Amino acid sequence: MSKFWLVVGFAAGYVVGSAAGRKQYERIKGAVQDLWGNPEVQRTVKKVDDFVEEKAPTVHDLGAAAVDSVKATADSSEEQAPAGSTS
Incomplete structure (x- = not known):
């Protein structure tokens, strides 16, 4: 049963983190491109x-x-x- 909750926790973290993580990634990428330019x-x-x-x-x-x-x-x-x- 604990493996089930571990998988559910990873899945939930992935779903929540991917949306927020993508925005942060795009923000960092833009800042780096501005700096490099x-x-x-x-x-x-x-x-x-x-x-x-x-x-x-x-x-x-x-x-x-x-x-x-x-x-x-x-x-x-x-x-x-x-x-x-x-x-």
Whole structure:
């Protein structure tokens, strides 16, 4: 019997929540679209996009250098490990 009331509760919550939830969703969606369309927001997006485009090669090079460093450290650790060691 408790499963029945659980299902009834979920169904009622869905029916009540879907109507009110849809209105709230549409309100939030409209606010986000208005914000995204704001010229100041678009200027900031453009600045960030330009910054990332400018810095991407530097970040790539730093990442590659870090990978090489870790690989070299791992390789030297393997060479120094005694025979039969699992570390």
